[in-house]
Amino acid sequence: MTTVDREVQRRHRVLTVVAGGVLLGVVDLLLQLGLPYPWANLANSSAVWAVGAFAIGWWLRADWRRSAFAGIVLLVVAVEAYYVAAVVLLDDSAQNLWSPTTLMWLFFGVLAGALFGVAGGLSRYGQPWVRAIAVAMPGAVLLAEAAMLFHRSAQPGHDSHYRTDSLQTAVIEVVLGAALILVVGRTNRVRLQALAAATALAVLGFAAYTIAGFGS
Template identity: 35%
Template sequence: MIESLPRRPHPALSLLVCALAGLAVGGLTLEMQGTLPGVLNHLGNSGAVWSLAAFGAGAALPVRGFRAAVAGTLVLVGAVVGYYGSTTAFLRDDVSRAALTGPAVWIAVAVVAGPIFGVAGALSRAGRPVYRAAALGALGAVFVAEGLYLAVVVRQAGEAALMVGLGVVLPPLLGRGGADRLRGLAALVPMTLLGAVATGVVYLVAQLAFR
């Protein structure tokens, strides 16, 4: 008798998991801000960490292409909602019109970054070698770019070193073999240039929005 193959989860179920995971990530990172010691505390207030969650959704779930983009977006939008929802529920933050500027800005960023890292996660799992390298390089680059921002703009040397270190470690850590790891590290350089530009744009938009 031929055994039946295990069924893949319904796409709608996968996307629901992404949304719920995003809510959990948002609430968890708020909790991390009050518990992690020293420079590790920055991990609770890091856009790169949220991007890693979107990447993980694309890599772990049986999605690709458009669905991977939607999965990454749901994770990041869910993280924004989970974070600010937690600040409102547990910290009694203001819910005035002015206070909604923050969530609005970061949801806009999530809608742009979510598809990028969701698709990158899917490509890191099943893409061609050059695509896997670009995906791994993109993930590492968002950490390195954030580290450069912390070093140059915020002047937080310890936090900057932490993020740059994570950015350099992630591509070889997640690569599927020696060649994958080397290609991922090579892609880290051009991807970091793109990431630095993107970080600068987000910084300028945030400055204008919160002025």
């Protein structure tokens, strides 16, 4: 492959990551508006967005630096695309593009994009134990969010519809989390190791959700 070919390939990958971010943000808003619950909850799931960063790292097949950068770009673009779509479709204020809430989501996008982008890349390569942990990551974040939804639904002050929707979303996320591990893992050994790792990582993820203020 010539230097020119590599440069063209690099640009195509950058454009794909940016386009993926735009698609993630816009489709997320459209699905929230169009889907019934509990699926609308899933469309707006921060864990699903993290899985998106994992997927871009998995697709890129690059070193950890480029995988991290791709994950960050995907989620940062997705956040802004979401709010731009809300301005266009819902007549929301353009100030939402730089509001404190948006800045908070951009911050989380950088963290999650880097972490899950790297995990996506490492799920293909690396030492076996590293690969198993990387494969566990998308399942773990879904399990962690499911645990957070179970915890939140048990708190007083929520009506029965909210509890039902949250519990149904949590069940869907548990199933998706296990399914992702089975699909991404290339061997039964890696899958079993990843399932075990995902359980431990989900506990850490639940703690992170709680510290970030999502548990109430």
